[in-house]
Structure formats: C-alpha cells, structure tokens
Amino acid sequence: MRIAIVGGRGQLGRVLAQTLGAQHQVLILDLPECDITQRSEIDCIADRAPDLVIHAAAMTDVDACARDPRAAFVANALGTQNVALACQRVRAPMVYISTNEVFDGAKDSPYLELDEPHAINSYGASKLAGERYVQMLLDRFYIVRLSWLFAPLGNNFPQKIIKLAKQKGALSVVTDEIANPTYAPDLAQAIVQLIETNHFGIYHLTNEGSVSRYNFAARILQLAGLAHIPLTPISLADYERDSTPPANGALANFAAATVLGIKLRPWQEALEEFFKSNV
Numbered sequence: 265m266r267i268a269i270v271g272g273r274g275q276l277g278r279v280l281a282q283t284l285g286a287q288h289q290v291l292i293l294d295l296p297e298c299d300i301t302q303r304s305e306i307d308c309i310a311d312r313a314p315d316l317v318i319h320a321a322a323m324t325d326v327d328a329c330a331r332d333p334r335a336a337f338v339a340n341a342l343g344t345q346n347v348a349l350a351c352q353r354v355r356a357p358m359v360y361i362s363t364n365e366v367f368d369g370a371k372d373s374p375y376l377e378l379d380e381p382h383a384i385n386s387y388g389a390s391k392l393a394g395e396r397y398v399q400m401l402l403d404r405f406y407i408v409r410l411s412w413l414f415a416p417l418g419n420n421f422p423q424k425i426i427k428l429a430k431q432k433g434a435l436s437v438v439t440d441e442i443a444n445p446t447y448a449p450d451l452a453q454a455i456v457q458l459i460e461t462n463h464f465g466i467y468h469l470t471n472e473g474s475v476s477r478y479n480f481a482a483r484i485l486q487l488a489g490l491a492h493i494p495l496t497p498i499s500l501a502d503y504e505r506d507s508t509p510p511a512n513g514a515l516a517n518f519a520a521a522t523v524l525g526i527k528l529r530p531w532q533e534a535l536e537e538f539f540k541s542n543v
Contacts, residue, residue: 268293268314268356270300270347271321275418276361276448280318283452294321300343309350316459318359319347322391326365329387330506336390344394348401357404357464359455364411364443364470366392369510374444374474377409377466377519385507406458407466408451411513412480415448416541421477425484434494435485438503439478443513444470447534457526467520471531474514483532487539 265288271277272292281290291312298308300321309317322340323329329336344360351358365388366381383389398405414420429435446469454469475483478497485491500511520526528534 265289265315266291266313268309268312268317270294270298270309270317270319274320275415275420276413276451277318277320278417279415279448279452280320280455283449283456300346301338303346305343305346306350306353309347310353313354314356316359317347317351317356318361318455319344320361321347322361322394324387326385326387326509327506329390330385330508333386333390336386337393340387340390341393341397345397345401348398351405352401357406357459357462358398358402359406359408359459360394360398362395362407362409363388363391364409364513364515365510366395366409367510367513369512371512374512374514374516375468376516377468384510387507388510404464406455406464408455408458409466409468409515410446410451410470411443411515412445412470413448413451414445414535414538416538418448421445421480422484422535422538425481426488426490429485429488429490429493434496435481436496436498436503437478437481438500439476439497440499440511441477441509441513442474442511444472444474444515445480445531445535446470446528447531447538449537450528450534454520454526454528458520458524461524463524465519467526468515468517469520469526469528470515470517471528471534472517473530473532475531483535487535
C-alpha cells in the first residue's frame with residue numbers, strides 16, 4: 265500500500281515512517297515541498313496517488329496558537345480541509361491525528377470517544393475544526409486523538425524537563441493538569457493495527473493510565489538520575505502561559521480496545537523504554 269504521511273518529518277511522522285516502511289511504500293510529505301496551508305497541497309498529495317493518507321502535520325505550539333488564533337485555524341482547520349480534499353479526489357481514506365484538547369476538561373473521569381467535544385483554547389478549537397472538515401468531506405476516515413506525545417526525537421515534555429532541570433537546578437510543575445502520556449512508537453504500532461481493520465471512526469489511542477504533569481515530571485527526573493532536583497508543586501492558576509489547557513485531559517481508549525482489541529501498554533512502561541533506548 266502507498267501511504268502518504270503529511271508532516272512526515274515531525275515527531276510522530278518520523279516514527280510512523282519507520283514503522284510503516286517495513287510493509288508499505290511510504291511517501292513523506294512536509295515543508296518546504298508541501299505546505300498544507302496552500303491550495304496547492306491538494307495537488308501535492310493527489311499527484312502521488314496514495315492509497316491512504318496519514319495527516320500528522322499541525323501547528324502544535326499551544327501557546328503560539330493562543331497568541332495567533334488565525335494562524336492556528338489556517339494550519340489546523342483549513343490545512344486539514346486541503347488534505348481532506350486531496351483524499352476525496354483520489355478516494356483515499358485518511359488518518360487525522362487530533363488531540364485531547366478538543367475537550368474542556370470539566371469531566372471528572374477520562375473522556376470517551378462518544379463524549380461531546382468542547383474546546384477552551386485556540387489549539388483545541390482549531391484541531392476540532394479540522395475534525396469537522398474530515399467528517400464533512402470524507403466517508404472513510406480514522407480520527408485518532410492523543411495526548412502528551414513524546415518520541416525518541418523531538419521537542420517533548422520529557423526532553424524539556426531534563427533540559428530545564430540541568431539548566432535551572434530546580435523546577436515548578438503543575439499538579440492539576442492531568443492527561444495520558446503517549447509514546448510515539450506505541451502509538452505508531454496501534455495506528456498500523458487500526459488501518460488494517462478498515463473499521464473507520466473516532467479513536468482515543470494513548471498509553472494506558474493518566475497522570476498529573478507534576479507526577480509525570482517526578483518520574484522523568486527519577487529515571488534520568490535527577491531525583492535530587494527540587495520539584496515544587498504549583499497549580500494551573502499559578503503558572504503563567506498564553507494558553508489554557510483542559511485540567512482533565514485524560515482520554516479513555518474505549519472504542520479501539522472494546523471492538524478491535526487494540527490497546528497500548530501503561531505509560532510507565534513506555535517511559536522506561538524511552539529512557540533505555542534514547543536518553
């Protein structure tokens with residue numbers, strides 16, 4: 265199968281290309297040759313006649329999205345519209361990588377795929393708009409929501425915590441923001457399983473279990489041999505930033521686990537492998 269990965273040089277895209285490359289012909293589409301914000305992206309994708317498109321490109325800097333909502337919607341909503349139109353033209357199914365931030369965080373338990381989204385920041389709203397374009401324009405799609413992605417390479421929370429701990433010698437991390445750390449290699453394997461089913465729909469694919477930013481950081485420091493670094497708990501209200509994340513961003517893998525038997529291991533095991541392999 266010819267699989268085009270839009271955003272193939274990103275944190276998830278690189279892992280997907282490596283994982284899928286063993287069994288499929290993988291086409292990497294990314295800047296500068298393909299820009300999802302331009303109408304020409306439709307031709308860029310369609311001319312390669314893919315059998316499946318994985319759309320992993322996005323403006324993911326949530327604070328930058330808050331500072332420039334227009335740019336967020338151009339990239340994450342209108343950009344997704346272009347990718348979906350390309351899929352429509354070549355009759356290819358699409359995997360759209362979305363986020364837990366389509367939810368407002370008010371629920372007191374993990375969000376199911378059937379829960380109604382309600383974004384409270386520009387990043388989440390723009391990604392939700394992208395979901396709507398996919399649903400309106402295509403009849404064969406997988407919408408895959410994830411949270412707190414980390415990968416062997418890339419700018420992610422574990423790498424930031426280690427860097428800041430070494431630079432500053434002390435850290436303050438929020439205790440009241442909760443979600444599921446998601447290890448890119450595990451997610452890539454789950455996506456491989458998913459696309460083999462042709463069971464289209466919305467899925468929450470994260471590593472099992474949720475954790476606060478504070479406890480996630482504490483475990484990272486421990487595994488990095490930096491447990492001696494002082495770690496101070498603070499609240500979201502005390503942490504100044506441009507974006508407002510959902511306090512409870514935890515996702516429940518209900519649909520894929522129940523119907524398809526697709527499950528990801530606990531985040532603690534994935535984080536240990538991350539350190540054994542990459543740090």
